[in-house]
Amino acid sequence: MSSLFRSFLDAPALIARHGLSSLITPDGEVLDIPLSELRNTLRQLPPPLLIHGPATLRLLDLPPEPPPAPWLDLLELFLLVYPARTVPPTARGLALALNLIDPDDTTPLQADVLYEIAQNLLNDLAEQPPQKHATLHLLLPTLRQAGWSWHDIVKNALPPPESGTGANRAKEVDVLKIWDRLPQWEERAPRPPAGSHPVSQQEARRRLSALLGRQAEPRPGQADFASATSYAFTPRDVANTPNIMLAEAGTGTGKTMGYIAPASLWAEKNDSAVWVSTYTRHLQRQIEQELTRLYPDPTKRHEMAVIRKGRENYLCLLNLKDITITLLNRPPQGQHGFIPLVFLTLWAETTEDGDLMGGDLPGWFGDLFQPGLLNMIADRRGECIHSACPHYQSCFIEHGIRRAQHAQFVIANHALVLSQAAWNAMLPQELAPGNLADENGVPTRYVFDEGHHIPDAADSAFSLVFSGLEAADLRRWILGAEGGRSRARGLMRRMEDLMDRLPALKDMLQNLVHATQKGLPRPGWSGRLHEARQARLTPQPSETEPSDEDTPLAPTPKEDGTVILSAVEETPPAQPAEDFLQMLDMHLDARITEIQMQTRGEQGHYARQECDLHPIPGPLREQAEVLLTALQDIVTPLDRIIKHLQEALENQDEDPDTSFQQRLEGTIRSLYRRALSRLQGWISMLRAIMEQPIAQRGLPTYVDFIQREPLPATRLLQEGHDIALNRHWLDPTIPFASALQSTTHGLLITSATLRDRSPDEDGEAGWEKAERRLGTAHFLNPPMRAALMSPFDYAHQTRAYIITDVSREPSIQAQAFQALFEVANGGALGLFTAIHRLKEVHRRIHEKLGMKNIPLYAQHIDAMNNATLVDVFRTEINSCLLGTDAMRDGVDVPGDALRMVVMERTPWPRPDILHRERRRHLSGGRPGDYDDLITRMRLQQAFGRLIRRADDRGVFVILDSRMPSRLLSAFPNGVPIQRLPLSEALKDIDGFLNQ
Structure with missing residues (x-):
């Protein structure tokens, strides 16, 4: 060939x-x-x-x-x-x-x-x-x-x-050498503070009408939605009390254009940006496309609407240059x-913006060539040197930051928005002046689309984790590569230019390096952790059998005449982080059950296991003290470095060196965000576990637990695991509210599923529950509420079936999926609550479906990102797609390409420690209701994938005879719901879809 x-x-x-x-x-x-x-x-x-x-x-x-x-x-x-x-x-x-x-x-x-x-x-x-x-x-x-x-x-x-x-x-x-030809950004005058001009309801309606034009499909309720959401764009009356709008808009309402109308007016009137936050990357691009109505000229849209993500999503020109030079130096056969x-x-x-992940680089690029290439050319290690980089003014990330500072819309994601808000809230006043606030700015108006995901996003943003991977990552960030083929650059190398101008930094950095070497896990930590656990779990030899430990150590003479024990010379020094990780591992093995210990993951690795941290045994507490001291030893020189840089920044002349000033600001931000804040979080967590928790009156603030997970396959080829100490807020919307309430003036939270559809609650109770879940109850100003019903005729457009005779045996489940996909002739989305069950069904049916010209694609199997998989599914009209949570919430496929949704079982919440504590303390004394709420919300989202246009038709199927009737209120009013054996359901579905 x-x-x-x-x-x-x-x-x-x-x-x-x-x-x-x-x-x-x-x-x-x-x-x-x-x-x-x-x-x-x-x-x-x-x-x-x-x-x-x-x-x-x-x-x-x-x-x-x-x-x-x-x-x-x-x-x-x-x-x-x-x-x-x-x-x-x-x-x-x-x-x-x-x-x-x-x-x-x-x-x-x-x-x-x-x-x-x-x-x-x-x-x-x-x-x-x-x-x-x-x-x-x-x-x-x-x-x-x-x-x-x-x-x-x-x-x-x-x-x-x-x-x-x-x-x-x-x-x-x-x-x-593309880095030499790209356009460069230029500094612009700072944008003045935002004005306070309101947007009236009538103005919002008129703007919406102008944006849609006369030929637009009429959407009942869209104008009402636009006028209601204008409340979020009125000036606040009291400090720390933003105007909050909760707006639930049923599928098909047209909520995106509904909030773009008042948001665009506010941005124009007040010369400022509205930040629109989503949960998925795919929706970020979708919202950008919706803004074509507002900015038909692509050049103007590029300036007025800016997509922002974390730095790790963008092409790094310095990394690209390194890889290019490396290839140029290879022999021809290696090129x-x-x-x-x-x-x-x-x-x-x-x-347009250098976005590697979900932007205009096709999602199949990595699979077509070298899967790890995109990770290599993005800044995944957080090593950006900002203005010291020779390509700083051509940098795609810096271009985006500067465009965002003068845009009218910044389209971000929940993770970026919450991490930015947390940074702005935690930055000590004595550490830096206002110019060190987040480089993306401090927005005053937010729209949280997919707002039902706020609790999950806040949980991720405000939790703390000390694990082998996290600690080793910080060590690598500070020290750089320690052998191997890694291109990681340590702080000493990244700060060479600053050491030339600030010579005192050198000793401080050397002290930091020394403390890091002593305190954080050395390379190979995962193998040692695995070996230590294997040794604990392996039966020890009897006392009559000789062992290596019984063999005396032979003295070894050295050239200078001294004599040492050879084993002592080879024994590495004590390592506080690794010793603590091993103690966590021991504690977990002592607490979990024998059944849990024998559970294996899909690839033979350890399955995810967890246990409560408290009560803490004495040896673990003692090792925590040792680690605490080691971490404080790292913080001391790190804090001195930051303060030294801060002094240099404050001592700039009246005519400062702009480039040097930007370099100092960027370095302080990086040191604080990547290292100091992480270390301080670990220290506070360790201090908290030094003592047994005092019996609390009322709700606990945090949930502390230990977790063991298999290492990602890319990290370790042999069997291994990581161990982590986790601290989560019991209610993560408390820090969400705390981070936003002081700087935010207006906040719109919208989704099709803000409220639970409990059969036992009226509208007021549903709203109150939504406010508690979304965190708006923690703000001083109570929110305004609006609810717009979906315009779709679900009674005629949909059917729902609960299959009564399909067991959970994998072969039976696979046969059911195959029969359903065949009767629909494709156009079906299969949703799973576990990846291994998805893979098993795919393995059993993909060839059989293919024989009938029904292609089957699957998340976690096909080497494409989710957005590309959805594009393929949308394009291949008679194909089917299998997915998990991301597909349940992020798929927008109008038309005949999606005419069936099948769930393999009731999507109950995972019964882990975190869920246990939240259902115990946040359920109002009714833990079962808490489970039901989460499950109904998931069912609502899954059903919402089915009908996206007025002429869509589709069926929803769940293969779980045990699904309780109290959950059926998750479906829209009017949906015909039947409990049927599979054979009868297939006949009914065939008649409905093919009539």
């Missing part, structure tokens, strides 16, 4: 699928061939023209090919022609993107369409601007040397280079890594 062809017409074409694959041989023979025959046939043919080579190999159950790929992958050609355009990685997805087929035509495509796709892409390539052609001519020699299979075809498709513009090695290298690098170069010149 090594031949290359001058023309793609000489190559066979392949669309592999379960059932009959479509293959066109080099001599033009068209074959519909089963997979079992296809594998042998392909061995006799040249490398084919296909789509998504790695996925094709997995489908054929063939081992992965080492790079460079020998086949002609149309996704690579698409990347070359349209480097910053996403497309579903299927034949239908590419054909639709190139307008080659009718969107309403759902006939399975045959392999001949691949030639048409290739020809169209090559034609589009030939018509692109001369500057793009010149760039490609410079890159083609690099691609040829790297072994790119498309090289000859693309070269022939391009117009010949202009005379005098031929490629040479220097030009090839220069064209890869296949240039193929994805060339595509990243073309993408970086075209992308």
Whole structure:
């Protein structure tokens, strides 16, 4: 499989699928061939023209090919022609993107369409601007040397280079140096504080009408929603009392445009930004697209609406440069890594914002080339050196920060918003002046879309974890790489420029390094933790059997004449963090049951196990004291460094060095956020556990517990685990309210599912429960409320079934999923409460469904991010998709592509320690009601995936005969609900969907 062809017409074409694959041989023979025959046939043919080579190999159950790929992958050609355009990685997805087929035509495509796709892409390539052609001519020699299979075809498709513009090695290298060509941002005058002009209800309605236009689909309640939410954009009357609006808008209300209308007016009137926060990345992009109505000009929209995520989501130019230089220094046979690098170069010149995760870089990019590449070129280790970076003014992250400072809409996610709010709230006044507040600014107006996720997001944002991975990560951040092939840069290296200007820093940093080496886990900690546990659990030899411990240590003479015990010389010094982790491990083994100890994970690793921290045995408390001292020894030099930098910042001249000032500010923020705040959190947690908890009157503030989990496969190839001490707020919305109430003036929380639909409560009780759950009860000013019903006719558009005769035995469950997906002829979303059950069902049915032309995709199996999986599902009308929580809450697939939702069982909350404590203390004395509330909310979200438009039709199925009737109120009023055996339900579903 090594031949290359001058023309793609000489190559066979392949669309592999379960059932009959479509293959066109080099001599033009068209074959519909089963997979079992296809594998042998392909061995006799040249490398084919296909789509998504790695996925094709997995489908054929063939081992992965080492790079460079020998086949002609149309996704690579698409990347070359349209480097910053996403497309579903299927034949239908590419054909639709190139307008080659009718969107309403759902006939399975045959392999001949691949030639048409290739020809169209090559034609589009030939018509692109001369500057793009010149760039490609410079890159083609690099691609040829790297072994790119498309090289000859693309070269022939391009117009010949202009005379005098031929490629040479220097030009090839220069064209890869994207960091030297990107536009640079320039400083702008600071934005004045936001004004306080209100938005009236009438203004909000008029703005909405103007945005929608006369041709818009009428949505009852949308104008009412817009006018009600304008309350969040009125000025507050008292300090620390933001105006809060809780707005529940049923599916189909049009809530996004409903809040954009008053928000855009407020932003214009007051020259400030409204921060819109979502729970999922996919919705961030969706909201940005909705803003096209407000900003039809793409250039203006780019400036006025800015998506913000954490730094780890963006391309880091310094990392890209490091990887490029490394590849340039390799011998020619090791340069296949240039193929994805060339595509990243073309993408970086075209992308809007450098967002690697969920932006305009296709979600299948990593799987197509090198899965770990995107992690390598993003700043996943928090090593940004800010203004000391030579590419600081070209940095995509810094571009986004500065655009956000002058935008009208900043579209963020709950995690970023809450971490930013927490940072602004915790920053000590004596540490830094106002200019060290979060680099993203201090917003005064928020919209929390997907607001029902606020408790979960706050729980993640405000919890504390001390674990082997967390402690080792901090050690790596401070010390850098300690052997191996890591490119991690330590503080000494990252702060070299500051040490040149502030020489006293050197000794402080050396003290920090020394304390970190002594206090935090050394490389290899996970292996030692695993070995120690294995030794504890392994029966010890009897006293009559000799052991290594009984063997006396032999003295070993040294060259200088001294004598030592050799074992003493090899014994590493005491390590407080590792010793504490081992004590946690011992404590957990002592507390959990024998059944828990024998439970294994899916890959043979330890399953997740946990136990209460209290009561604490004496040895664990003593080791906590030792670790506490070690952590304080790290904090002491770290605190001195921060104060020294702060003094340098405050002592700037009247005409300060702006670059040096920015460098100081960025370094202080990094030191505080990445190290000092984490260490202080660990210290406060350790101090709290030094004493037995005093009997409390009222609610406890925190829940402390120990947890053991398997190490991620990427961290350790052999068996191993991590152990963690966790501290969670019992009610995480308390710090949520505390962090936001002082700086926020207006807060809108909206979702289709703010309230529980309990059958025993009236509207007032439902709102009060929602306010407690969302944390608005902790604000001084009580919220306003609004509820808009969904305009959909659920009685006629939907059916719901509870299947009464399907057991939980895996083979029976799989048969039920298969039968349901077949009766719907695809267009089905399967939702699971456990990943291993999802994988088991997929394993049993994906081939059988494929034989009937129903492709099956699955989260945690297909190597694509969730947004790409949803795009594929939406595009492949008769496909099915399996997923877990993220698919339950984040899928928006209107139309016929989603006509069935199947849940494998009732989505009860996980019965862990954290849930136990919250149901005990936050349920108002009715723990069962607390469980029911969470479950009904999940059912509401799952059902909400089904109907997205007025002409949608669909069925909801749950394969759990034990689902109690009290949970059925989660479904919208009017939904016909039946408890039926599977066979009867299948007949009813067939009649409903196909009438």
